Each structure stands twice: as C-alpha cells, then as structure tokens.
Amino acid sequence: MKTRSLVTLLLAAALAIPALAQQSSSAPAQSTATTQTADQAAPATTKAETATGKQPLTPDTKEGFWGKLNPFARKKYVQRQTAPIQDRVNELDELTAANTKMIKDVDARAQQGIQLASNKANEADQHAIDATNRANAAQQSAQQAASRLDKDEQVVGNIDQYQTSAQTEIRFKPGQSVLSKNAKDALDAMATPLKSEHGYIIEVQGFSSGHGQAAIENSQKMADSVVRYLVLNHDIPVFRIYVVGMGNAPVPAAENEAKTKRTTGGRVEISLLKNNLEQLASGSAAPPASQDQQAPPK
Numbered sequence: 001m002k003t004r005s006l007v008t009l010l011l012a013a014a015l016a017i018p019a020l021a022q023q024s025s026s027a028p029a030q031s032t033a034t035t036q037t038a039d040q041a042a043p044a045t046t047k048a049e050t051a052t053g054k055q056p057l058t059p060d061t062k063e064g065f066w067g068k069l070n071p072f073a074r075k076k077y078v079q080r081q082t083a084p085i086q087d088r089v090n091e092l093d094e095l096t097a098a099n100t101k102m103i104k105d106v107d108a109r110a111q112q113g114i115q116l117a118s119n120k121a122n123e124a125d126q127h128a129i130d131a132t133n134r135a136n137a138a139q140q141s142a143q144q145a146a147s148r149l150d151k152d153e154q155v156v157g158n159i160d161q162y163q164t165s166a167q168t169e170i171r172f173k174p175g176q177s178v179l180s181k182n183a184k185d186a187l188d189a190m191a192t193p194l195k196s197e198h199g200y201i202i203e204v205q206g207f208s209s210g211h212g213q214a215a216i217e218n219s220q221k222m223a224d225s226v227v228r229y230l231v232l233n234h235d236i237p238v239f240r241i242y243v244v245g246m247g248n249a250p251v252p253a254a255e256n257e258a259k260t261k262r263t264t265g266g267r268v269e270i271s272l273l274k275n276n277l278e279q280l281a282s283g284s285a286a287p288p289a290s291q292d293q294q295a296p297p298k
Contacts, residue, residue, distance in 0.1 A: 054088075054091075161275060162201060162273035162274060162275050163273065163274060163275070164271055164272070164273055165200070165272045165273065165274045166190055166271075166272040167269070167270065167271045167272070168186045168187070168189075168190055168269075168270050169267055169268070169269050169270070170183040170186065170187070170222075170226060170267060170268045170270065171183070171265065171266070171267050172222050172265065172266035172267060172268070173265065173266070174209065174265050174266060175218070175266075176266070177218075177221040177222045177224075177225045177266075178225065179225055179226070179229055183226075184229065187226065187229055187230060187233075187234075187270070188233075188234075190270065190272060191230055191233075191234035191236060192234065194234070194236065194272075195234070195235070197274075199274055199275045200240065200272060200273060200274045200275075201240050201241070201242060201273050202230065202236065202240055202241045202242070202270060202271070202272055202273075203242050203269075203270070203271040203273060204223045204226050204227055204241060204242065204243040204244070204268060204269075204270055205223065205243075205244055205246050205268065205269045205271075206218075206219035206220055206221075206222045206223030206224075206226075206243075206244070206245045206246060206266075206267075206268045207219050207246050207247070207248070207249065207266070207267050207268070207269070208222065208245075208247055208248060208265075208266045209248055209265055209266065210247075210248055211248060212247075213247075215247035215248040216245050216246075216247035217245065218245075218247075218266060219245035219246055219247050219248075219266065219268075220243075220244075220245030221245075222245075222266050222267075222268050223243045223244065223245055223268050224243065226243075226268050226270060227241050227243050
C-alpha cells in the first residue's frame with residue numbers, strides 16, 4: 001500500500017508541473033502585452049528614435065517556474081515570442097535594401113556628372129588649343145603683312161629713283177644715221193633681256209659735230225634711228241624711251257681731265273635706267289597663305 005501511494009504522488013506531481021509551467025509562462029506573455037499596450041498609449045515624445053521609427057522591443061524581465069528557458073514551451077508560444085523580433089528584422093532588411101538602392105543611384109548620378117564634367121573640360125581644352133593656333137596664325141600673318149607693307153612703302157618711296165643699269169655707245173660716220181652691224185649687236189644685247197622686265201626707262205642722247213641747228217638736227221636723226229630700231233625690232237614701248245638731240249653740246253670731262261671736250265663725228269649714248277618696281281612686283285607675288293591660315297577651323 002505504501003508503494004502504491006508513493007507512485008501515485010509522483011504521477012500527480014509530474015502532471016502538475018507542466019500545468020504550472022504553462023500558467024507561469026502565460027503570465028509573462030500577458031505582462032508583455034500589457035507593457036506594449038502601455039508603451040503605445042505613452043506620449044510620442046517619450047519614444048526612442050529607432051531605424052524603423054517604432055518603439056524598441058521591451059525585454060521580458062519576469063521569469064516563470066522554469067526561468068527564461070521553458071523546456072516544455074509550445075510552438076505557438078515560441079512564435080508569439082519571436083514574431084516581434086522577426087518583424088523588426090524584416091523592416092531592417094527592407095530599409096537596408098532601400099538605402100543600398102539609393103546609394104547606388106546617387107553613385108551612378110555622381111559618376112555620370114563626373115564623366116560629363118570631364119568631357120566638357122576636354123572640349124574646352126580643345127577649343128583653347130584651336131583658339132591659340134588661330135591666334136598664332138593670325139599673328140604670323142599680321143607680321144608678314146606688316147613686313148611686306150614696310151617693304152612696299154620703301155619701294156614706292158624710291159619708285160622715281162632710277163639708277164643706271166647698263167650703258168652703250170653707238171658711233172656714226174660723219175653725216176650718216178644708218179646703224180651698222182656692230183651697233184645693232186650692241187642694241188640687241190641691251191634690249192633682249194627687257195622683254196619680261198618692268199620699271200625701266202631708256203635714255204637716248206644724240207651728239208654730232210658741227211655747229212648750231214645743223215648739228216642738233218643731225219644728232220636727232222642718229223638718236224631717232226636708234227629709237228626706231230628698239231621699237232620695231234624689240235617691241236620696246238615708246239613711253240619708256242626718252243630721246244634728245246644734243247647737237248655739239250660739250251661732253252663733261254673725265255675726272256683726270258681739266259676741260260670738257262666737244263664731239264667729233266657722230267655718236268649716240270644709250271643708258272638703261274631701272275627703279276625698284278621689279279622688286280615691288282616680286283614682293284607682291286608672295287605665296288598665298290595656307291588653307292589653315294585662310295580659314296581657321298571653327
């Protein structure tokens with residue numbers, strides 16, 4: 001009988017323990033729900049700032065019969081205890097994903113802005129290089145134009161300053177005005193190079209022995225024969241020839257002679273005089289500017 005009573009007591013104790021544990025575990029849950037309800041009813045000014053904007057979870061401070069770990073806890077009890085934590089974890093995951101997406105968007109826009117700024121800077125550098133090249137080309141052209149202008153001004157200033165380039169003398173027998181072969185050869189040597197030249201004049205002076213008007217007329221005839229040959233045989237323009245019959249005018253003496261001499265027989269002095277017009281023409285025919293200087297790239 002004693003043994004049977006002892007077994008009965010042990011079975012009763014074993015059955016009573018889970019019931020007590022369930023009651024003690026339900027009490028903290030009710031306490032937690034009551035605490036959450038009180039926290040929700042509290043003023044907004046007392047809530048702590050969290051990532052989700054909700055009140056922090058309140059730890060369970062009450063302990064049941066088994067303490068904080070209930071070896072006989074049911075599945076619903078565990079789910080009820082972990083559901084708030086899981087909700088907060090899910091919300092944090094969503095916030096983390098949203099923040100990551102925002103960071104990627106900001107980084108993409110920043111990279112796009114940096115690339116655009118770099119392209120604009122490179123374009124500005126290229127424009128600056130082009131402008132520098134155009135400025136250098138314009139400066140070089142201006143210097144060349146100024147140099148040609150100075151040269152042209154100098155040439156134009158000396159355009160009426162003729163200098164003797166060549167001289168020859170044609171001799172005639174007394175009383176004759178016909179050119180000999182030697183006279184024609186001398187005139188050919190002087191006039192042949194003048195076909196492609198400009199800026200020259202030919203001075204023809206006739207001298208004859210004798211006195212008075214007869215000597216002047218004779219010297220004029222000899223000078224006219226020279227002019228006629230130059231015009232007809234070498235196409236020398238008449239406006240480039242200056243002719244004068246000097247008659248028996250005294251000829252200036254040489255440096256080692258004390259007195260002037262008068263002409264004996266007949267002769268014609270031909271002097272070729274040139275100015276700087278040929279130089280001006282060659283300077284004006286400067287090579288044209290290159291295409292880069294004429295039309296700079298835009």
